[in-house]
Amino acid sequence: MSGAKVRIGLIGGGGMGRGHLNTFKKIEEGEIVGVADPSPQSRERVVKDFNLPVFASAAELIEATGPAGCVIASPHPVHLANALDCFKRGVHVFTEKPMTSKISEADAMIAAARKAKLMLAVMFQMRGNIATRRAKEILDAGTLGEIRRVNMIHVGLRTNAYYRICPWRGRWQSEGGGVLVNQSPHTLDRVVYLTGMPATVLARTMTFGHPIETEDQAEAMLLYPNGATGYLFMSTAEAPAMNRLEISCDRGRLVIDDDNNKLLLGKLPGSCREFLATNPEEWGSLKGEWSEVDLTPRPGEETGHIVCLRDFCRAIRDNRAPMVTGEDGKRSLELANAITYSSFAGAEVKFPLGRKAYDELYAFGVANGEGSSLTKLIPLWRKSQAKPAKASKASKAAKPARKAARKAGKRK
Numbered sequence: 001m002s003g004a005k006v007r008i009g010l011i012g013g014g015g016m017g018r019g020h021l022n023t024f025k026k027i028e029e030g031e032i033v034g035v036a037d038p039s040p041q042s043r044e045r046v047v048k049d050f051n052l053p054v055f056a057s058a059a060e061l062i063e064a065t066g067p068a069g070c071v072i073a074s075p076h077p078v079h080l081a082n083a084l085d086c087f088k089r090g091v092h093v094f095t096e097k098p099m100t101s102k103i104s105e106a107d108a109m110i111a112a113a114r115k116a117k118l119m120l121a122v123m124f125q126m127r128g129n130i131a132t133r134r135a136k137e138i139l140d141a142g143t144l145g146e147i148r149r150v151n152m153i154h155v156g157l158r159t160n161a162y163y164r165i166c167p168w169r170g171r172w173q174s175e176g177g178g179v180l181v182n183q184s185p186h187t188l189d190r191v192v193y194l195t196g197m198p199a200t201v202l203a204r205t206m207t208f209g210h211p212i213e214t215e216d217q218a219e220a221m222l223l224y225p226n227g228a229t230g231y232l233f234m235s236t237a238e239a240p241a242m243n244r245l246e247i248s249c250d251r252g253r254l255v256i257d258d259d260n261n262k263l264l265l266g267k268l269p270g271s272c273r274e275f276l277a278t279n280p281e282e283w284g285s286l287k288g289e290w291s292e293v294d295l296t297p298r299p300g301e302e303t304g305h306i307v308c309l310r311d312f313c314r315a316i317r318d319n320r321a322p323m324v325t326g327e328d329g330k331r332s333l334e335l336a337n338a339i340t341y342s343s344f345a346g347a348e349v350k351f352p353l354g355r356k357a358y359d360e361l362y363a364f365g366v367a368n369g370e371g372s373s374l375t376k377l378i379p380l381w382r383k384s385q386a387k388p389a390k391a392s393k394a395s396k397a398a399k400p401a402r403k404a405a406r407k408a409g410k411r412k
């Protein structure tokens with residue numbers, strides 16, 4: 001392709017969409033040629049602030065402007081329909097996180113891209129953070145040895161007004177989840193990106209402090225295939241804010257402290273496992289040497305949304321895979337959905353998460369969750385899983401949920 005800018009359509013001109021319109025002003029490789037949004041108010045604001053052609057649907061946008069790719073920044077439950085509209089018309093897709101609200105739809109999006117031989121890219125801009133980049137380099141170099149433990153805390157307060165002003169948030173019908181699919185996908189993605197997928201998850205979610213239907217707090221215990229363990233905590237109902245990831249390995253530890261923009265590296269003189277086995281002293285100790293990793297960006301390193309958006313334009317121009325593919329981007333969604341499923345079932349869930357089982361739980365949320373909270377919905381769902389004749393004895397109360405969790409781990 002010549003030096004011409006890659007023509008990009010934007011689907012969804014709300015808060016994030018307008019952010020992307022501003023970012024595109026700094027991207028030499030691409031340009032936004034039009035915006036699709038069913039809301040007349042959103043379209044009016046786009047025309048006023050950006051003077052771009054606007055359309056009521058993705059189909060109209062594509063037919064009128066012929067973009068090479070589209071950026072999807074609509075609410076997540078409509079990402080799949082928007083993506084299918086693009087693939088049907090031969091247009092590459094870059095979707096905001098999360099790809100969709102449920103894993104079966106992410107599978108469908110990936111399959112549609114593959115069938116159409118088109119690109120599917122996902123927004124996970126936290127991968128461009130300098131601390132994330134350096135942590136990845138250190139882990140990939142292998143000097144810290146095998147991962148033993150992971151600890152992630154992501155706390156980002158959201159007021160009731162936040163949910164009231166954008167009423168699609170925190171509802172089963174219009175969002176399909178809470179903190180797990182809206183505020184924490186980036187931090188979940190970073191866990192999976194740096195440490196891989198766990199083998200199982202045991203979780204608890206709750207509607208803790210907001211008048212919403214879905215989870216504003218989630219915590220999960222992970223077990224990795226190598227026996228390493230993990231603990232994740234996510235909340236929009238706690239303060240002060242905290243974003244921290246610890247990865248403990250056999251030969252040292254990494255601590256990403258986003259609030260203070262620090263990456264700490266603790267190096268052991270050798271393997272902890274070997275030391276445990278061979279040190280003869282009763283009180284032998286293994287001390288780490290701590291240092292702060294330099295987080296000065298290297299020449300050409302960018303951070304923020306521009307990393308992924310520029311990459312999308314370049315990937316189209318150069319006919320290569322994007323920085324975060326659909327396959328890669330769906331892993332943290334599968335973890336998020338499994339945390340929800342485990343919490344409902346009150347039992348450990350194995351990966352891969354059963355698609356049919358999760359679709360059924362999601363449909364239950366949509367059908368029964370309106371105006372409710374997880375405090376009421378989870379017991380209601382458990383009751384729905386119980387076989388009427390066998391559920392009478394208190395000692396058997398947890399059985400149907402455990403059975404459901406096994407089903408979720410098996411059924412695809």
Ligand SMILES: NC(=O)c1ccc[n+]([C@@H]2O[C@H](COP(=O)([O-])OP(=O)(O)OC[C@H]3O[C@@H](n4cnc5c(N)ncnc54)[C@H](O)[C@@H]3O)[C@@H](O)[C@H]2O)c1
Binds near residue numbers: 096123
């Ligand atoms: N990467 C990030 O840092 C980041 C930050 C915020 C939001 N997001 C993601 O961006 C997406 C949008 O979030 P937001 O905060 O901008 O929401 P928003 O409510 O501010 O904007 C959504 C826009 O999409 C429009 N829309 C609704 N249905 C549509 C459809 N079928 N087709 C096209 N447009 C449609 C709405 O009218 C609205 O203008 C979400 O998936 C969210 O998770 C990502």
